[in-house]
Amino acid sequence: MKAIYALYVKPAQVQRAVDDLEAAGIADAQIEIVSSEPFEQYAFGQRDHETWMPWFAVTGAVIGFSAIYALMNYAQQAWPLNTGGMPILAVYPVVVPLFEMTMLGAVLATVATLVVTARLGRGGGLYDPEVSDGKILVGVTNPSESDIPAIERSLAPAQIKRIQ
């Protein structure tokens, strides 16, 4: 991966650099921002905001509910114990496992969605350990040769670093 990047101290400087990169015609997908904390108050912190995570959580809940209902129904019908004419699959007592597995389904689906959509565990990507000191990285990955002067102007006056 080829990249050009710079490190900033203040989020306002980052916002300006990102605005300049966008004005220079650099594609959003090429611009990388890396920080040691979220910056929700700035426009650059709002990138990639859209997520289907809540819907995946609901789907996980539905799967959890359906799976445990099917299991309990099968298990109790497989060896039906008739107790004084009471229903084999009684409503009230099965609510507890139904509730718990519904919630567990939602939790597991949320975590799975987080790991998959954030592409955690795949490694790679633009990074500099100085981010851990509170600096904010702004860079462009795989820039075309013609864009490099504009990128350097956008990232200035910060010191520019390159990955060849």
Add this chain to the structure above:
Amino acid sequence: MNPEADRRMTEDFLRPLLHTTWKFYVAVAFFGSIVLAGFATWGYQIYTGIGIAGINSPVFWGFYLVNFVFWIGISHAGTLISAILRLVNATWRRPITRCAEAITAFALMIGAMFPLIHLGRVWLFYWLLPYPSQRGLWPNFRSPLVWDFFAITTYLLSSLLFLLLPMIPDFALVRDKTTGIRSRIYGLLSFGWRGTPKHWHRLESGMHIMAIVILPIAVSVHTVVSFDFSMAVVPMWHSTIFGPYFVTGAIFSGIAALIIAMALLRRLLHLEYYLRPIHFQNMGKLLVTMSLLWGYFVFNERLTVWYGNESHETGVFWATQAGDYAPFFWTMVIVNFVVPIVLVGIRRFRTITGTVIASCGVVVGMWLERFLIIIPSLSYKQLSYMWGSYAPTWAELTIMAATFAGIALLFLLFSKFVPIISIWELKVGDQPKIETDQPLADAEAEGELA
């Protein structure tokens, strides 16, 4: 946050991870030896049989079940408090959420061991799992013990994930600040975290959804634990208020445990700058609120039994009010109700020391409450010729001591390998606030972004 403050904060929280003193080893050896004694005792019990415990007929549930309910209760503080404070965006929560979530995870692990210890023949535990026997017979899903399995498993898994997810950015920080094998281990734990806007959004969305989902789970867990009692036709157990009564008591004891843990960490790790008196005051207010709510439930329960005057219940009632168990009952009332209201309710006494003293009392009082729910009811059951008594044996006392040492040991090791305060969340809390509709340049010009 300015780089100097950022650096100082990082140094403060990474110091316990990077530097180990002899005191740490002494503490680990001390608590570890008690935990080992507990495991050895459990091993001896498995070898010789459950007869070495004091449980008998009719008191077939003893210290093991008292401790089970107690630890599950303690586990309520963390995730519940953390989730509520996250959802209402209480900024003062930031230094305490990880500590709270860790208490939940550790107390649950310890609490969940007690049904296994109480089983005696622990190797038959798998009978509780939803798994058919050779004859195709499945566990009875209508049994409260199977509900326990589902509830505790769900809560434990959810709480562990709720604890682990916000640790990922901090693991990445430790990865960058260490070298060699340690850096590689933290690198694995950080799942390749970089901190792109997408990473932060997904993490915060995930934490928000989990905070919503985990609240009803936490409430359900202790309700299900209360069902272990209220589904049985035993004097003073078969009660409709047991669900909310147990949940209230659990949150109450959990808050107390959290305050004690915060005070210990503050002192031992020198976190005075981050865990400030305001945190103890706010937690103290929560403690008093729960104390009042707990007192309300106890009064309701006692008044209803007294007014009903059912002979099978009055035996238990008077044993706790004026009989053998009265000293425990009145101690419980004093430390759970009177002491917190005086020490935390009155502003003059609402200091860190006062809050911690009240919390220690509440932990003792809530343990006594679990004892008083279980033992007197089984000692004085419906038929007086079946009345009996219970005294714990050395085995039960050793295992109980081991669990207290166990949570101290787990906390000690946790604070050695994980920043005990969520560093990135604390940094967010220190960000300067700007109005969202205020132009960036204006804000900068006014010096708000400096």
